[in-house]
Amino acid sequence: MKKNADLIIKNATLWRKEGRGGVMVDASIAVADGSILKVGSRKDLSDVYTAPKTWDAGGKLLLPGFINTHCHLFQVFMRGLGKDLPFMDWMNQSVRLLMPLLDDEAVYLAAMVGCMEAIRTGTTTLVDFMYANVKPCLADAVLRAFDDCGIRGVLARGLTDIDKMPGTDRLPVTWQPVPETLADVDRLRAMYARHPRITFALAPSVIWAMTSQGLTEGAAYARTNDMVYTMHLLETADDDQFSLERYGKRTTTLLEELGIMAPNFLAVHAVRLEPEDFERFERYQVKVSHNPVANMILGSGAAPVRELNRRGIPIGLGTDGAASNDSQSLIEVMKSAALLQKVSLRDPAALSADQVFAMATKEGAMTIGMADQIGTLQPGKRADILVVDLDRPNTTPCFDPIASLVYSGDECNIHSVFIEGDLVLEAGAFTRFDEAQLIARANQKAQALYRDAQEK
Ligand SMILES: [Zn+2]
Structure with a gap:
């Protein structure tokens, strides 16, 4: 009998370093309760897990989410x-x-x-x-x-x-x-x-x-x-x-x-x-x-x-x-x-x-004392996953996806983002709130604050 997961991300790619180069390998990830259950080939996972939700990554690259250790x-x-x-x-x-x-x-x-x-x-x-x-x-x-x-x-x-x-x-x-x-x-x-x-x-x-x-x-x-x-x-x-x-x-x-x-x-x-x-x-x-x-x-x-x-x-x-x-x-x-x-x-x-x-x-x-929870895509870690689209002009052709993302990447390459197993950004659009409305409110409020500061 198959094991239960909440979500399977299928038809994705992982980058494996091998010697001086690396290879893209076919992959799927099973997620439950916000954490990664298993990372494996599509066949491995479909043999072992069943989930009410599947998400097709369209062959795109999966990477662990980035960690910003300092901002205000x-x-x-x-x-x-x-x-x-x-x-x-x-x-x-x-x-x-x-x-x-x-x-x-x-x-x-x-x-x-x-x-x-x-x-x-x-x-x-x-x-x-x-x-x-x-x-x-x-x-x-x-x-x-x-x-x-x-x-x-x-x-x-x-x-x-x-x-x-x-x-x-x-x-x-x-x-x-x-x-x-x-x-x-x-x-x-x-x-x-x-x-x-x-x-x-x-x-x-x-x-x-x-x-x-x-x-x-x-x-x-x-x-x-x-x-x-x-x-x-x-x-x-x-x-x-x-x-x-x-x-x-x-x-x-x-x-x-x-x-x-x-x-x-x-x-x-x-x-x-x-x-x-x-x-x-x-x-x-x-x-x-x-x-x-x-x-x-x-x-x-x-x-x-x-x-x-x-x-x-x-x-x-x-x-x-x-x-x-x-x-x-x-x-x-x-x-x-x-x-x-x-x-x-x-x-x-x-x-x-x-x-x-x-x-x-x-x-x-x-x-930040979280090495056991985040930073890599491994079973047991939280499901914080980037879906990276390298089929963009700025990353074409791509021989080494890490070098491409670091030296020529920008936000157009971040297609979708899972955090704690939740899809918070899908194909560039936020799933939880109205982006345009929040930006309008933020602009209005910041301008008002700046005017007040000038008058003081
Ligand atoms: Zn600072």
């Missing part, structure tokens, strides 16, 4: 502002300009638009580093967007417990004592405890937004609750300058002393690393989120990805927020990651298409 969805409303300015000026003319005016509707619409763009460009899991907590319960709006759009979301709730920040005379509107923030995280985790796609992380913003006591309290909470602890780290020289002035020691020296360097610590950017930083990352099994497009837009530099790779430190990819990287496409990030290493090291072999693809998938999963 609320910044979708700041896309295009403060361009071509130095770091602190950019911050004052984009993020700090609109952030105080955000409300529930603005955060929800920004998050929905950001998630739409993410899904369309192949992202199925997204870590939202949500530090714009300028009013109570704004993170709730991001979580509603995760729920509504069907993406797998990690809400990395921001921590900021310092009331004076460099580069501005204004009080940071996100300031809140850490115990109060953690009580809010308790509330959110309880609300979504049984949600199949939503999990949580903690996100101390940056060294100059936190007291050392707050950093320690947050780390203890993350450790106790088995959560990722993620922080902007050494994006520019500002971190070490602040840390040396305030504590008389470099940023990672302080973090090591505070017990924050640990396997659950996800360092975002890690551009300005010194030799002792590599040693610390290796010793404490720290993870890295690499955001090459944002680093280039803000002129921060090239993160030392090859050296991190050499030491076996897992690296995921991130877009960063739309204020610093206007596009939220991980396809663009993959290409940029490879090109930035090649040009900065003057070595075309510095980072390959296969390596950046791994960073966008299975290595990214390791950086």
Whole structure:
């Protein structure tokens, strides 16, 4: 007797690496309860499984969904502002300009638009580093967007417990004592405890937004609750300058002393690393989120990805927020990651298409503690699956689909997307909401916010 599945994706193709090349093989995938039951040939699966639904992939390529390890969805409303300015000026003319005016509707619409763009460009899991907590319960709006759009979301709730920040005379509107923030995280985790796609992380913003006591309290909470602890780290020289002035020691020296360097610590950017930083990352099994497009837009530099790779430190990819990287496409990030290493090291072999693809998938999963759930198409993992159309002008002819997608791919190649076994994008159209209506609402709301900011 045949076994039951919920869904069989049939008539698909998988890419198997073999030696220096690879082959496309016929494949089907059986899905039940949001996870992959079996990956096999069409005949294997039809012999073993029966399902009420089948979906014909028309011979297209199946790949694991991409994982965006760092973004700020609320910044979708700041896309295009403060361009071509130095770091602190950019911050004052984009993020700090609109952030105080955000409300529930603005955060929800920004998050929905950001998630739409993410899904369309192949992202199925997204870590939202949500530090714009300028009013109570704004993170709730991001979580509603995760729920509504069907993406797998990690809400990395921001921590900021310092009331004076460099580069501005204004009080940071996100300031809140850490115990109060953690009580809010308790509330959110309880609300979504049984949600199949939503999990949580903690996100101390940056060294100059936190007291050392707050950093320690947050780390203890993350450790106790088995959560990722993620922080902007050494994006520019500002971190070490602040840390040396305030504590008389470099940023990672302080973090090591505070017990924050640990396997659950996800360092975002890690551009300005010194030799002792590599040693610390290796010793404490720290993870890295690499955001090459944002680093280039803000002129921060090239993160030392090859050296991190050499030491076996897992690296995921991130877009960063739309204020610093206007596009939220991980396809663009993959290409940029490879090109930035090649040009900065003057070595075309510095980072390959296969390596950046791994960073966008299975290595990214390791950086957020989800390697057992996502990142590859294997039985037991969640059914987060991209259906990739390579019969497009930009990917014709195609000899190596990974190299084609990384170097010439764009959203036209992402035909359909399954997340948790649900078809959220089918032939380029969203299945769960009216895209045009949401975009119209988001435009209207963002323009109104911008007008209000100009009048203040
Ligand atoms: Zn960021």
